[in-house]
Amino acid sequence: MNLLVEKGKLYTKNMVVGESVYGERLVRRRGAEYRQWDPRRSKLAAAILKGFSVTLGRDSTVLYLGSASGTTVSHVSDIADNGKIYAVDVAPRVMRDLLFLAGKRKNIFPLLFNANLPEEYSNIVEGVDLIYQDVAERNQADILEKNARLFLKENGTCMIAIKSRSINVSKKPGVVFGEVESQLREHFRVLKKARLEPFEKDHMIFLLVKK
Numbered sequence: 522m523n524l525l526v527e528k529g530k531l532y533t534k535n536m537v538v539g540e541s542v543y544g545e546r547l548v549r550r551r552g553a554e555y556r557q558w559d560p561r562r563s564k565l566a567a568a569i570l571k572g573f574s575v576t577l578g579r580d581s582t583v584l585y586l587g588s589a590s591g592t593t594v595s596h597v598s599d600i601a602d603n604g605k606i607y608a609v610d611v612a613p614r615v616m617r618d619l620l621f622l623a624g625k626r627k628n629i630f631p632l633l634f635n636a637n638l639p640e641e642y643s644n645i646v647e648g649v650d651l652i653y654q655d656v657a658e659r660n661q662a663d664i665l666e667k668n669a670r671l672f673l674k675e676n677g678t679c680m681i682a683i684k685s686r687s688i689n690v691s692k693k694p695g696v697v698f699g700e701v702e703s704q705l706r707e708h709f710r711v712l713k714k715a716r717l718e719p720f721e722k723d724h725m726i727f728l729l730v731k732k
């Protein structure tokens with residue numbers, strides 16, 4: 522496993538030795554170089570430190586929706602070093618960084634698409650073991666369902682990060698999370714859920730499988 526937890530800190534084994542992606546610390550452990558993974562900059566790191574199991578192996582294929590410039594994607598790329606990460610984002614401004622990252626990491630495939638329209642990338646993306654979604658949109662459950670229907674393998678898992686303010690600023694976060702959970706439960710079974718405090722305020726993450 523290319524993931525290391527040590528004294529409450531998280532690290533991934535660096536695929537591109539000597540290079541840090543976003544200014545994170547590089548350390549030597551077990552005769553190799555690792556990158557520190559900051560739970561305040563990555564909801565996936567926060568989830569792992571909150572006890573979520575990592576449903577990712579070295580050969581995993583991942584559909585990552587909402588990659589932004591690739592902070593978390595880079596760590597997923599370290600973990601699934603022998604797999605593939607389809608990194609989707611709708612914003613052209615983040616693609617430049619993502620393309621730069623993909624130029625150095627053979628397992629990242631940047632895709633400039635809207636995750637609401639998965640049929641537009643269905644000729645590129647294959648069956649995946651994990652869908653990780655962090656798009657900060659209002660119809661998050663709907664986006665996940667559409668993508669899972671097209672791409673998730675039978676025994677695959679999904680993780681979805683929800684920011685309550687992206688869905689409704691006036692409702693209490695707990696109410697928003699409850700509503701999203703009911704929508705998710707129409708198509709998925711919830712294996713685990715957790716709020717991400719103290720790392721992220723008013724965020725919740727779910728680990729799901731298809732019903």
Ligand SMILES: C[S@@+](CC[C@H](N)C(=O)[O-])C[C@H]1O[C@@H](n2cnc3c(N)ncnc32)[C@H](O)[C@@H]1O
Pocket residue numbers: 562563564586587588589590591592593594609610611612615634635636637655656657658
């Ligand atoms: C919170 S940021 C993602 C941060 C990233 N997951 C990380 O941990 O490094 C949300 C991203 O979702 C993207 N996004 C929003 N709506 C989207 C959509 N419909 N399809 C694809 N990407 C979308 C935004 O452009 C933004 O880059």
